[in-house]
Amino acid sequence: MESTPEAPQPVRVVMQAVGGWVGRLGRIWVEGQIAELNRRGSMVYITLRDPVANVSARVTCPVRVLEAAAPAPQAGARVVIHAKPDFYVPRGTFALQALEIRHVGLGELLARLEQLRTTLAAEGLFAESRKRRLPFLPGVVGLVCGRESAAERDVLENGRRRWPAVRFEVREVAVQGDRAVGEVMAAVKDLDARPEVDVIVIARGGGSLEDLLAFSDEALVRAVSATGTPVVSAIGHEQDSPLLDLVADVRASTPTDAAKKVVPDVGEQLQLIRQLRDRGRRVLQGGVAREEAWLAGMRSRPVLASPLREVDRQVEQVLDARDRARRALTTALDRAADGLAHTGARLHALSPATTLARGYAIVQRADGSVVRSAEEVGTGDPLRLRFAEDELTVTAGEAAPEEGDDR
Numbered sequence: 001m002e003s004t005p006e007a008p009q010p011v012r013v014v015m016q017a018v019g020g021w022v023g024r025l026g027r028i029w030v031e032g033q034i035a036e037l038n039r040r041g042s043m044v045y046i047t048l049r050d051p052v053a054n055v056s057a058r059v060t061c062p063v064r065v066l067e068a069a070a071p072a073p074q075a076g077a078r079v080v081i082h083a084k085p086d087f088y089v090p091r092g093t094f095a096l097q098a099l100e101i102r103h104v105g106l107g108e109l110l111a112r113l114e115q116l117r118t119t120l121a122a123e124g125l126f127a128e129s130r131k132r133r134l135p136f137l138p139g140v141v142g143l144v145c146g147r148e149s150a151a152e153r154d155v156l157e158n159g160r161r162r163w164p165a166v167r168f169e170v171r172e173v174a175v176q177g178d179r180a181v182g183e184v185m186a187a188v189k190d191l192d193a194r195p196e197v198d199v200i201v202i203a204r205g206g207g208s209l210e211d212l213l214a215f216s217d218e219a220l221v222r223a224v225s226a227t228g229t230p231v232v233s234a235i236g237h238e239q240d241s242p243l244l245d246l247v248a249d250v251r252a253s254t255p256t257d258a259a260k261k262v263v264p265d266v267g268e269q270l271q272l273i274r275q276l277r278d279r280g281r282r283v284l285q286g287g288v289a290r291e292e293a294w295l296a297g298m299r300s301r302p303v304l305a306s307p308l309r310e311v312d313r314q315v316e317q318v319l320d321a322r323d324r325a326r327r328a329l330t331t332a333l334d335r336a337a338d339g340l341a342h343t344g345a346r347l348h349a350l351s352p353a354t355t356l357a358r359g360y361a362i363v364q365r366a367d368g369s370v371v372r373s374a375e376e377v378g379t380g381d382p383l384r385l386r387f388a389e390d391e392l393t394v395t396a397g398e399a400a401p402e403e404g405d406d407r
Contacts (some may be wrong), residue, residue: 012089019087021060022094026182030096031080031104034073039063048081048096059083061098069101071114078104093127110209113216117243120218126246127227132230134250134262138198140167141262142191144231146175150205151234151255158259169197175204180214185223192227199262200227202244203234203255215242224248234258356388 003009015289032048035056044066059081066072073079080103083096103111120126141159145152152170159166171187174180184202191197202224204215214220215235224262225247233248234255245251252258303310309401348354356362363371371377377396385392 015087015089015092018092019089022085022087023087027082027084027099029080029082031078033059033078034075037073037075037370046098048079058093058095059098060086060095061101065098065101069103069111071076071111072102073101080104086210113243116216116218117246120221120243120247125221130225134197134230134232137264138162138166138262140169140194140196140198141282142194142197142200143168143170143203144173144187144191144200145170145203145255146205147172149175149203149205151205154255155201155203155234155259158256159263162259163263166263169194176211176214178208181217181220184214185220188220188223188227188231192229197229199232201232201255201258201262202248203258204236205255206237206240212236212240212242215244217243220244221247231260232262351390356386362386 021091024346030048032050034046035049036045038045042063044061044063046061047056048059049056060388061081068078079101081098082100082102083098086095088095088099124130143152143155145155152172156168159168169191170328171191173183173187175184188200188202191200202215204212212235221243224244230249230290231247232250232252233242233244234252234257235242235244235306238253243331250261252261293304298304317339352362363377365371365377366382366384371383379396379398381396383394383396385394
């Protein structure tokens with residue numbers, strides 16, 4: 001493009017020429033560190049900085065491209081971006097249009113671990129329902145640790161200090177490097193096969209993510225999930241979280257914390273026993289005191305304080321009932337005797353013998369029928385006259401006329 005002071009090129013022509021030249025660069029892979037990351041609607045605006053030189057570039061990226069690089073990169077992450085250079089002519093600004101984003105270095109490693117964590121979680125290996133409770137007092141504790149490591153010393157010393165009688169089965173293995181996964185898996189399987197081992201502790205001191213990478217290995221995680229013995233993970237420090245922590249039955253922040261979780265403190269247990277014994281004694285004494293009070297109250301009742309008094313009262317009631325029954329019977333007999341006497345008197349008054357005793361007689365025919373009128377008797381009929389004391393046989397004569405009769 002030719003130009004002179006007398007014939008300069010317009011800005012638009014220059015910008016269009018620059019844009020055309022930039023557009024011919026083609027797609028390119030760019031590595032850098034995300035210095036800034038701003039979301040605006042469906043687009044993300046990134047400032048990509050060179051980690052060595054003080055140089056940065058503007059990157060425009062659709063949200064779907066950013067989220068495709070699971071986990072989505074954040075500010076400070078190192079990434080590799082497949083981008084297309086673009087020159088915005090109206091403002092004369094240069095930017096890279098991101099087509100794909102990948103994690104690099106530590107970021108790529110974290111992305112792989114996150115993907116593995118998601119996969120194993122979907123299979124249920126990290127579910128709380130699979131977690132097993134640790135035994136209260138393990139007879140033998142299996143310990144997988146580095147050779148002559150501080151983690152081994154912390155677990156053994158703290159465990160024996162808390163419960164001197166506890167026994168350990170120690171398996172010293174490589175805890176980083178290419179041999180770590182195989183040796184740790186073999187040690188875990190060996191301890192899990194021993195029936196006397198009640199719990200397995202996998203311990204290692206702190207380190208970088210690369211140093212602890214073996215404890216996020218998929219094969220090791222699956223091997224731990226398949227054990228029949230409860231497993232305690234004590235890897236690194238509080239901020240370290242390998243996948244082994246998620247699959248283990250119990251996660252300890254440090255090897256020292258693992259010893260506290262696995263082995264009870266003998267002093268605390270003795271104190272607890274004393275407290276329970278004192279509580280039991282108080283409960284027992286209170287129960288005995290209540291029973292004694294109840295017994296004393298029962299003994300103070302009249303029926304128990306003087307048992308014969310109740311017998312005497314019952315005797316009095318029996319005697320009183322007897323007297324009342326006797327009086328009632330006597331009264332009833334007297335009343336019945338009076339009634340009988342009255343009935344006898346009435347019968348005597350109504351008796352024919354009493355009438356005969358007053359001078360009357362009963363006239364009967366020979367057949368014993370009573371003659372009630374002279375008209376019933378014929379002249380010469382034999383009759384029997386019955387008196388109070390004796391009787392007389394007579395023959396009927398003629399009937400005498402009644403007084404006042406004209407015949």
